[in-house]
Amino acid sequence: MELAKQSKSPTFPTTPYFDGFIQNHLGIFGVHYGDPSFLLDIPPPSKATAPDGYRFNDGDFKRPLWIDPKFPYLVLLPRFNPFYGPLFSRLNLNEKTVPIVEVSVPGSSFGQFSSRWGLEQKIVDSWLYLESLLRLTLRTMMGLYGSRPAEAVYTFLSPISYCYTERNATSHSNAVKIALRSRDAFLPLMAEITLMFILLDARDIKDWRARLSDQTKLHRQWIVDLEQSAVGNMNIDRVGGIMDLTLEKQHLDHHLPRHARWLLPHLLGKHRVPLYFFYGKDLPLKQPIPEALANLGFVPTQGEYEYLNGLNGEVAFSPWSVKGAKWQSHRNGRPPSPPVSPASAHLPATKPESTPFAPSPPSTPFPAVERDSGQKPGEDIHAFMERRRLHNEKRAQHESFDARKARLAREQHASGGTAPGKKGARVFVWEEEDGGFFIRRACNRTNAADRWDEFTPHQRVYDSFSNQWDLCTALAPTEIAEPDIFDDDDGDDDFFFHQPPASTDVLPPLPDVPGRDILEAGTGERAAEVLEHAYGLTREDLCEDPSRLPGWNIQDARSIITSRFGFVENSTVPASSRKMQDKACGWALGDETWSVPPESGLPALFQHILDANDLKSVSANLMDIASSDSDLENDWNIDVKMLRMQDHILYELFPCGSHSSSPSILLESAAAVLQVLRSGWGNNSDVETIIRNLVKLGVAFFPGWPRPLEYAPLPPPIQPTLGRRHAGYTPTLVDYGVYVERRNSFLRSPRGRVALFYGGIVGRLARLVLSDFEDLACYDPYEDVLKSGVRVEAARDGDTVLWHETLTQDEVDIICGVYIVETGQKSSATEGGQQLKYISWWPTPTAFWSSGLNTGWWNSNCERWFVKRLRDMESMSVKLFTYAEWKNKIRYNTLSRKVGMKNDKLAEGYLAAHNRVVH
Known part of the structure; x- marks a missing residue:
């Protein structure tokens, strides 16, 4: 808004982006996803000329330039710093943090030495490996495409050409300049790969990512990380460029900016790429207009020209809507008001940039925040x-x-x-x-x-x-961590680059400099080494101490028998009673090593549960739900409400006397409801005790939070998955390390604690990572997380309704380590024509709940299996399984699950008939 006041343009838009036409002292521009502040001072060609492929100036890759048809991909340069994430954070250096070392070299006279400066070798090596893989990736992508992107499109010099591998600078300051210039030379290389992502996705090239991996031997995680970086993530803002549509051909082979028209159909209305089309000052237009613009009707007419001339201000703005096959003007004869959100009209609906908790759009676009960092968009x-x-x-x-x-x-x-x-x-x-x-x-x-x-x-x-x-330096902006060690030599006497001879190859040849052999020998196998370093992966870091494995609480079998099953101790069991085998009893209790005590009524209890058809057939000698004088019939200190959902029953528990703002407990398991009542966890109006015990037990539940009826929901955030692998893929240390890093990063994010409420394998993995899981489970939810959760309509009470947090399927898949894998068979039903399956490090919740390990809580059998699987994974002596394979692998003794399900059914009947339960 402040910029609008200072602009001296009454029609200046107040939105972050602008679509339409403007007129300034240069002439008329058509604008696609433009930055309003840039539109106030569009530089002429003389002040924003595109680099020639060899030389470039500081800032050339950070602002829109007048497009050179030889390098049209520069419009795809990231608008904000792209040097982040596992692949590109090694480039995230500035003049104060560049690690420069001093070396002695022989002087001109015998026995004399002089000082030279250059980049630290560790950084040199990491840049060389990165450059070699980027070159290999680009070369292969061009091969898959079949050619260069278009005639007369060329590749910039390789970063190594700018001398970062040499230690020959005559001063520290010049060494810094060389390093930063070399770093910036990675940017056009990254932008050209971005272009190839767009072109290969647009062309019907069957499963090109798999072919890229197969041809290069690149680790598939490299391709996944590349696609999720600033290179392949098309949800981030790009720099864009200015296309001059007024130029004439000077000779037959003269390539004009409009000859990059082949790129426009891939960008217009599809990606966050600002494009500024210069139509000149006068109508009618003398030069051919790119077909993509003509088809959209995005060409200034006489009416548009007259309208802009009639507006006041140094820059006149005429907004357009960029929806549909034909773009439409908003002009109505009056000075126009900008549309509510011109940018949103042409962003891909399936790829929103902002997260659900985004504030109102800032006047200046804010860089995308990092996933799972906890920072909100626009938040300092x-x-x-x-x-x-x-x-x-x-x-x-x-x-x-x-x-x-x-x-x-x-x-x-x-x-x-x-x-x-x-x-x-x-x-x-x-x-x-x-x-x-x-x-x-x-x-x-x-x-x-x-x-x-x-x-x-x-x-x-x-x-x-x-x-x-x-x-963060902003916490103490006046302080400097280290003294300024730059010398006074500000000259560029030793700043140069190696220009190779002309070549018809898709990539320029490499100069004869240190490190050339590494680039020439670059193979896809090196990607694993790069990824291991990027993620800081070592077996030591990935291994947990088995003697101190967090998140496991040994369950006392006797307390489980009484609290979960309502067993009446010291009961008399008729000799003729049917009894379950001792081994099956151990599985039903969740511990196959547990020995049934002599004369115990437990075998009769479990067999009785299996045989009972309903509550009427339950023996009062064995279960308290059939006894009118059991402790279960005493006054309850918890209010219980039965909520009938569309396809299941949900129980809401609320300790008597609790504060109205406290959460209630939502449970699907009736047996778990009775376990809470029998255990007395709700005494003293204590909701926290219930939450802590359920989390420790690994029981599935959710805290339900009362919110006003007008509480507005938000869409859940997008969580990128672990990606896709080719047929017959065998997991590596990189795969496991990346999975652990991604899983742990998510679980430690504001949304991660929700996994604690899922019980089963999801809850166990959350307890492994979150050491203070009991306290975390008791905290109030983040409102943005709750708003993207579930509204429980059946729990509406007056002016409030219950909400509970939930995870998306992609988030559950990250926790369990799910990959998409090709089967090697063809399928017309999938993109790329490959039949696909899902495999995972851990069973998905559905597979786990259907297994013999599932008793309704995390038991000793679960923990023994979990520890063994964890050890096998850490030693990489493990396979990943599909859902069907997991069901078979963890089937075990099915009686345990049957006993649990039957006990749940009997408990449900008890609660349905009880007069203390509100229906």
Whole structure:
């Protein structure tokens, strides 16, 4: 809004992006997804000329330039810093953080030596490996496409041509310039690969990703990570460019900007690429108009020309709607009001950029926040920390004594200010983007240690609740972590690049410089090494100590017998009673090693449960639900309500006397409801005790939160999956490490704690990762997470209705480690023509609940199987299974599940008939 006041243009739009026509001192421009602030001062060609493929200036890759048809892919350069994530964070250096080393080289006279400077070897190696894989990827993608993207489209010089492998700079400052220039040379290479993603997806090339992997031997995780980076993620904003449509051909082979028209159908109305089409000052138009623009009707007419001339201001804006096959003007004879959201009209509906908790669009577009970082779009570090402080205050109210003691111990250890070790706190670095925005990004252990000293103690903040460090220069902007060691030599005397001879190859030949052999020998197998380093993967880091495996609470068999099954102890069992075999009894109790005590009535109890048809056939000698004088018939300290859903029954539990703002407990299992009642967990109006015990037991439930009827839902966020693998794929350490990193990162995010309520394998994996899981389960939910959850209409009460958190299928798949895998068979029903299946590191919830391990709680059998599977995974002596294979692998003794299901049915009948249950 402030920019609108300063613009001296009454029609200046107040929205983040603009579609339509503008007129300024240069002439008329057609604008697609334009930046309004850029439109106020579009530079002439003389001040924004595209680089020639060899030389480029600082800032050339950060702003829209006048398009050169030889390098049209520069419009796909990321608008904001793309050097993040496992692949490209190694390039995320600036003039203060570039690691430069000094070396001595022989001088001109015998025995004399002089100093030279260059990039640290560790960085050189990591850049070389990255460049070799990017070149291999681009070359193969072009091969799959069949040619260059179009005639007269060329590739920039390789980054190695800008001398980052050499240590020959005559000063420290020149070495820094060489390093940063070499880093920037990766940008056009990245943009050209982005172009190939778009073209290969647009052309009907069957399953090109699998063919790319097969031809290059690239690890499929490389392709997945590349597609989720700034290279392949088409949900991020791009730099864009200006296309001059007024130029004439000077000779037969003269290529004009409009000759890049082949690219327009792939971008217009489909991607976040600002395009500015210069039509000149006068009508009628003298040069041919690209067909894509003509088909959309996006060509200035005489009426549009007169309308713009009639508007006041240095720049006149005429907004258009970019919906449908023909784009439409909003002009109505009056100074126009900008549309509500011109940008949203042509963004892919299936790929929203903003997350569900996005605030109103900022006046200046904000860089996309990192997935699972906890930062909200448009949120700076101070707002983030204030929001976290308020949330921590609520967390402290639910904190147990042991949890507080452990947290304070972590706080004390962190006060030393040293970088955390391999099993220490997570580290997030706030990276500054153009425009002064800071984005919170996770840092792996290796990179965190390397970057620790870039920040002063006041620029490092530890949060003991989340066990996370935040590193950000904005916390103390006047402080500098290290002294300025640049020398006074500001000359560019030794700044040059190696220009290779002309070549008809799709990629320019490599110069004869150090590292050339590495690039020439680059193979896809190297991707595994790059990924291992990128994720900081070692077997030591991935292995859990079996003697201290978190999240397992040994269950006392006797208490389970009474609390879960309502067994009447010391009961008299007739000798003629049918009895279950002892081994099956152990499975029904969840512990095959448990020995049935002599003269125990337990075998008769379990057989009786299987044989009972309904509540009337239950013996009062064996189960308390059939006895009128059992403890279960005493006054309940919990209100129970039966909610009849569309396809199942849900029970709402609320301790008597609890505060109205406290959550209720939502359970599907009637046996679990009776277990809560028998255990007395709701005494003293204590909801937290119920939550803690259910989470420890691994029982599936959800806290239900009362909210106003007008509480507005939000769509859940998009969670990228682990990706696709080819037929016969065998998992590697990289696969396992990436799975663990992605799973843990999600579980530690604001949405991750929801997994604790799922019970079964999902709940167990959450308890493995979240050491303070009991306290986490008791915290109030994040409102944005709750709003993307489930509204329980059957639990409406007056002006409120219950909501509970939930996970998306993709989030559950991340937790269980699910991949899409080709079977090797053809199928016309899938994109790419390949038959597909799903395999996973762990069974999905459906497979687990149908297994013999499932008794309704996490039992000893579950834990033994879990520990063995974990050990096998860590040693990579393991296979991944489909749903059907998992069902067969964990079938075990089916009587255990049958007993549990029958016990649930009897408990349901008891609650349905009880007068204390509200229906």
